[in-house]
Amino acid sequence: MDARTTDIELKLLIDAIFHRFHYDFRGYAQASLKRRLTAACERFDCATLSQLQDKVLHDPETFPGLLDYLTVQVSDMFRDPAYFRALRERVVPHLRTYPSLKVWVAGCSSGEEVYSLAILLREEDLLDRTLIYATDINTGALRRAEAGVYPIDRIAGFTENHRRSGARTSLSDYYTAAYGRAVFDKSLKKNVVFSDHSLATDSAFAEVHLVSCRNVLIYFNRALQDRALGLFREAICRKGFLGIGTKESLNFSAHAQAFEELDREQRLYRKRGDA
Template identity: 60%
Template sequence: MAHALTTFDIELTLLLEGVYQKYQHDFRHYARSSLRRRIRQAMERFGCRSVSHLQERVLHEPEVFAQMLQYFTVQVSEMFRDPEYFLALRRQVIPLLSTYPSIRIWVAGCSTGEEVWSLAILLAEEGLLERSIIYATDINPEALKAAEAGIYAIDRVAQFSQSYLRAGGTRSLADYYTATVHGVLLDRSLRRGVVFADHSLATDSVFSEVHLVSCRNVLIYFDRELQERALKLFDEALIHRGFLGLGSRETLRFTSQASRYAEFCASERIYQRL
């Protein structure tokens, strides 16, 4: 016999449907376990006694919805996060990408931009930044604003620097930023080929043909149906023999796209389109 849904889950379904109908942001296929936890945090933050109360505020107060985006989406990122992934890109993927006259990379779900800036540094060090475009997309306008600003708290820099060196960095990370009163500001020259844009993997379509899609630690927050939709988008965007990089807890195995890719660097979840 099917379990009866709790009132909380029924109200959560109605909230997600309401957000989709009113704001065209689709979170209906995000993983429920993670959403439940974050919606409870939001209820506390906005002083709401129930999800219905939160829904009322979200639908009637657009400024509350804007703040809610940080609860619907997970904004956790670091520069050169999982350094082995960036080392594999540097040693195995970049040499192949360098054979193309121009390179297009899509960072899907770029959050506050740490991965985007990391890739720009890597491309600069490999002499490829001049002929590369990085499309950095996310659904959260506040996160995109922070990504574009490229300012990060000073207390995070030691960790960033360690990861940069483990990722095969050839200089000092300090060469790429200046300290300001607000934190460290990344070098504007890295920004040249980066396009920041609002894009939803739940509702939008492909906007360009690319050589590499990097979408790490995003699919784990989607249910199976939305994971499949996102993977189909990446497949449409990628050129023949293009590359797809996923997070350490994500895989193409058991998905409808599995047969379309070879495991190029299995340990780092880098796949090559066949």
């Protein structure tokens, strides 16, 4: 099939998803969408995107599974340990000055970053006065995040990342292992609100001191990146903080001037006092 036909089918499928299910992927980078939907076609035994569209619209069990392809479910606890070390060293000293804190983990997927931040904040004696908003558009991923259960074979990698992040405790203090699974301590999510939220269609919902949205913007086109950064700018309090992925940048964004670099390598920014 020629590329032009595939592009037409892609647009029709994404439009159909928006009108039928109210999930807006129209601002996502097309090349990335095309790769993921090609994989979805194999999974659902569809020769074309048109066949996939027909199945999505007429088989109610298809869309929840397709959502796992449309939303990237790749993460690790303390992924990019240097980022979490930079949070400890550059951001936490400022967070200590607030009597209470709000943190927004946008695009939290299955929760690895949420638990990473909760553990970091507990190690820094800040978790008890922190409310964490963990949001994603994939409700299945949110349920997995809220459960806090991960395969035991992932724990060695999590543990090494945690150690390299400047850990003050052992990761084993925070989970119980049994039957090939690690179940993280319920106390870590006592102050976590898991909620469905779309950076493409929803509004900012609270004033927060830190937004961590890592490896999400790379899947958006420029217009949707600007929309998401506008939400973060609106949500972050005066002189609050923003963390994004190492392959992401505020350069050329409409909101770049609202932030100053705190750590260029780890993509940590601070909102300007006059922004």
